[in-house]
Amino acid sequence: MKIRGIFYSSLLTLLLPLAVWAQEPADCLSCHGDKELKKDLADGKTQTLFVEQKDYLQSVHGNLSCTSCHTGITASHPQDQPGKVDCGICHAQETEAYKKSIHAQAFEADPSASPDCLRCHGTHQVQKSGSEKYKKTAVDQCGECHADYRRTYFDTYHGKVVSLGETKDMPLCWDCHSAHEILPMADPQSNISKERVLATCLYCHPDANTKFAQYNVHSDKYSYKNDPISFWTYFVMVLIVFFAFGLWVPHTILWFIRDWLENRKKKKNPETKPPAESGGGA
Amino acid sequence: MSETAQIQTPAHSGQGEEREILRLSGYQRFIHLLVVIAFFILTFTGIPLKFHDWAWAKLIIQALGGYEVARYLHRAGAILTFLYIFLYFAEVAYRFIIKREKGLFWGPDSIIPRVEDITHVVQMVIWFLIGGKRPKIDRWAYWEKFDFFAEAWGNFLLGLTGLILWFPAFFTRLLPGFAIGMSTIIHGIEASLAVCFIFFIHFFNAHLRRAKFPMDMVIVTGRMSMQEFEEDRPAELERVKKDNALFWHQVPPASPALAKVGKTVGLILLALGLGISVCITYSVFFDWISRLIRFIS
Incomplete structure (x- = not known):
């Protein structure tokens, strides 16, 4: 009996840290679940310290403890x-790639002007990057800063299909621009540089060629400066629309009114010859 | 032409005198049926892509069974379009080269515009404004000629840009890269124009105006009553009478079953077409007005 008692108590002792670990998010949330919890920052602003439990539990990190990130x-x-959250603890490769990107350079210069990990992935609600849920918000995510590129993306076939809810075979921003190691177009190492853009297209279009890759996917038909060819194409097409309807809408309206007037006249003078409208052969 | 040659009295009409004018041959009606089928497939699978951010577009795609279905249906519609274009020109070639038909490309029986058409436009506008006499229209009215060439122009433009968008890698071997972007713009706007033109203007001219309301059955039966012929195409009637050829244009009425099926299907398509055109018009106006407001503020 004594031996058994020692065994149980030692097992309990061994399991105790595990129990604490499992309880930990609940422990933290006993304070951080309060919507009013705030911290005064050095510059006079306040930062909320509230954590939405549901977001966290539904996130891809929902099974991690708080202290895995908040060391x-x-x-x-x-x-x-507490130290700054370092995603590199687990995601070393992505963090290294990010550090080379234009986003990282800009972030160092001005953290408010450029994204770090959290700005794109979110904090507690972080989703698996391949998941439909994340894909559906991805373009809007980039569009928060790159609004014009978001708009022109939805002018392309790729964007329109994504907008209709089909993300399966369609490229999102990062499929062409890469996700972490985003480099400016002028950099030869960039996915969209003159040197490498064809390789990027070839990834999905195995029959692509140099001229195919010269297609300006973000051409803006409303801006003469951005792309005169698209602008004039759009302009001429709109003129054709105005021409066609400018001629025929008045024609139709006038015809409708005249038919109505003629019919009223016929009703007033029924002795004139009966209307020939038989309504066809039915 | 075989139908004009039927001389026996109509078996099912019960009125021996009741003869109708054959206006459209079976082949012409068959081509128009292919046009209708292709046009509706292409409209309902293509237009939602252009208006992707509107709820009605998403609804249509869902109703079709998802984007993948729409994508393949659209290509099927394109193949059908190329088929009817081929069939149309095959008949024109047959009538011109083998039957040596005169007046196919000129004269009153031709679809090619004539000086008279301009006179008819002027007379028609005068009739709209002050009433009186309508122009004496021959076999093809100017609005039908416009419809025809608008359709031909649309088919050319949509066919070409559609092929570029279908096989972008192949076409950019011949064309510069911006052809893809141009094609996207042209295809979308020309398609919206074609849809709204067919469902607002063509439908009114051909079906919805008071004389034909709600549907002109000539496109199904190919036949027009003598009374209607006299009212609608007085110049053609005069010409035919002068040539003593009226007999050759007259046929017994079409079977009531055909007319019934045609009318049911026709009216459903009429409603569908008008519905999507209203959606397009609303969306375009909404977009333009909101852009205007943004531009001003």
């Missing part, structure tokens, strides 16, 4: 200074 939290929390 450096000690027994003296909240008086301690």
Whole structure:
């Protein structure tokens, strides 16, 4: 009996940290589940410290503990200074790629002007990048800063199909621009540089050629400066529309009114010859 | 032409005197049927792509069974379009080269516009404004000629840009890359124009105006009553009478079953077509007005 008692108590002791680990999000949420929880920042602004439990549990990180990302939290929390979240702990490859990107360079210069990991992936609600849920929000995500590129993307076949809800075979922003190592067009290493853009197209279009790859996918038909060819094409097509309807809408309206007037006249003078309208052979 | 040659009295009409004018041959009606089928397939699978951000577009795609279905149906519609274009020109070639038909490309029986058409437009506008006499229209009215050439122009433009968009890698071997972007713009706008033109203007001219309302059955039966012929095509009637050829244009009425099926299907398509055209018009106006407001503010 004594041996068994020792066994159970030691097992319990061994399992105790596990129990604490499992309870941990609930522990943190006992304070961070409060919508009013705020922190005063150095520049006078306040930052909310509230965490929506549902977002976190439904995220791809829903099975991780809080401290897997929020390292450096000690027994003296909240008086301690927790370290900045480092995604590189698990996602080393992506973080290294990001550090080479134009986003990282711009972020270093001005954190408000360029995204870090969190800006694109979100914080507690982070979704698996291949998931439909993430794909559906992806273009809007990039469009928050690149509004014109978002708009012109939806002018292309790729964008229109995505907008109709079909993301299966259709490229999203990162399929052409890459996700983490985004480089400007002028950089030869960029996916969309003159040197490499054909290779990017070839990924989905195995029969693509140099001229195919010269197609300006983000051409803006409303802007003469951006793409004069698209602008004039659009302009001429709109003129054709105005020409066709300018001629025929008045024609139709006048014909309708005249028919109505003639019919009223016939009703007033029924002695004139009966209308020939038989309504066809039916 | 075989139908004009039927001389026996109509078996089913019960009125021995009742003869109708054969206006459209079986082949012409068959081609028009192919046009209708192809046009509706292409409209309902293509237009939602152009108006992708509208709920009605998403609804149509869902009703069709998803984007993949729409994509293949659209290509089937395109193949059908190329088929009827081929069949049309095959008949024209047959009538011109083998039957040596005169007046196919000129004269009152031809679809090619004549000086008289301009006179008819002027007379028609005068009739609209002050009433009186309508122009004496011959075999093809000017609005029918316009419809025909608008359709031909649309087919050319949509066919060409559609092929470029279907096989972009092949066509950019011949054309510069911006041909893809140009084709996207042209295809979308020309398609919206064609759909709205057919369903608002052509439908009114051919079916919805008071004399024909709600549907002109000539496109199904090919036949027109003598009374209607006299009212609608007085110049042709005069010409035919002068040539003593009226007999050759007269046929017994079509079977009531054909007319019934034609009318049912026709009216459903009429409603569908008008419906999607209203959606397109609303969306385009909404877009333009919101862009105008943004531009001003």
